[in-house]
Amino acid sequence: MKFPSSAIVVSAVALLVAPVYAHHSDAMFEREKILELTGTIEEFQFTNPHTWIQLNVLDDKGSTVEWSLEWGSPNQLGRQGVRPATFPAGEKVTIRTNPMRDGTPGGAFIGAKFSDGKTIGRWE
Amino acid sequence: MHHHLYNKKHSFLMVGVLTGILTSASLPTQAQQILPDWSGVWAMTGGTIFDAATKIGTGGATSPGVRENPPYNAEYEAKYAANLALRDKGILPDPNSLCGIPTGFPRIINLPDVYEFVARPEQVWILAENGPNIMRIYTDGREHPASADLWPTHTGDSVGHWEGDTLLFDTLSLHSSESGHTLLDRTGLILSDAAQASSRMYINADGKMEIQMTINDEKALTGPWVVTKQFNRLQAGSRVYDYACNENNRNPVDLESGWTFTIGPDGKIMDQPLAK
Incomplete structure (x- = not known):
């Protein structure tokens, strides 16, 4: 599996947190692995049935790769205070994700930390 | 005085409405059930x-x-x-x-x-x-x-x-x-x-x-x-939203293999099924 240079495998401890992927199977995600990506927000798709954070990350060759990070429904997240403006385009952010098993640039969103220290989601 | 007249008229109207409900033969018995408060989200x-x-x-x-x-x-x-x-x-x-x-x-x-x-x-x-x-x-x-x-x-x-x-x-x-x-x-x-x-x-x-x-x-x-x-x-004032399942469903399911694909930012399936 190839990861971008900014990616760090944070922990191999399995997450025993119930996934929010009520709409479909989560078999594509590697739940045992947490990957940390730093990049720039391309777009926050605040849509049903799932929200998607599109993150531009430099790979080890210096090319930009757009990652697709899947999160909960806008309905569930909206009731928890998340808004379309939570991830503004152009914002630099570090995101933790359970990556896709086959190494394609995607994953299940876990949490994010902005440059000012503010965190979103799970960031212990 | 005006206020008093208004209340009297209002009470008279309410009695009329209530009488109408209680004597209406067209409403089924269940209509008179006092329904529990199931309001909210x-x-x-x-x-x-x-x-x-x-x-x-x-x-x-x-x-x-x-x-x-x-x-x-x-x-x-x-x-x-x-x-x-x-x-x-x-x-x-x-x-x-x-x-x-x-x-x-x-x-x-x-x-x-x-x-x-x-x-x-x-x-x-x-x-x-x-x-x-x-x-x-x-x-x-x-x-x-x-x-x-x-x-x-x-x-x-x-x-x-x-x-x-x-x-x-x-x-x-x-x-x-x-x-x-x-x-x-x-x-x-x-x-x-x-x-x-x-x-x-x-x-x-x-x-x-x-x-x-x-x-x-x-x-x-x-x-x-x-x-x-x-x-x-949930707390009072909570809202319910649309659930437009096909609005941006980036996870089509292959019914033959059962695998759930992921669609990338270019609109194409980006992953390879590991199930086969």
């Missing part, structure tokens, strides 16, 4: 394991090794075991993932996201944000249609009545799970087209909405299967 407690009371294993409905234990006969235990094996590999196709097929009963009361429970004199509506899904329970005194006038549907046919603040209702004429119409949860629980349920729905002593179902299915079960689901009332 509700969310199911626990995860989407349909029958948590008989759950074995650690994790949620998609966790390998997790299963429930309905009183299945040998034939349906084998069918459930086959679904569990697919679930363990992450390739059990779930009709809910396809967007556009109603969830059906009883899974309609086993959904994430939130609910509204609307009690009207003639009907009760279960409104699930997820889907969205609607279930209607007739409380106007009607009975189920004759068998010749029934055909299987996702939520079936439900009629009920009130006993105090408890709604009792019976549901029948449901689609078989095996025809691909529905599952009860993502472990792969199923029922046949002979499934019927008698349910009790009320706010319990803890303030939770409780729906207790007794499911009978002469093709699938060796006896009654009692399942209870509970819902918490």
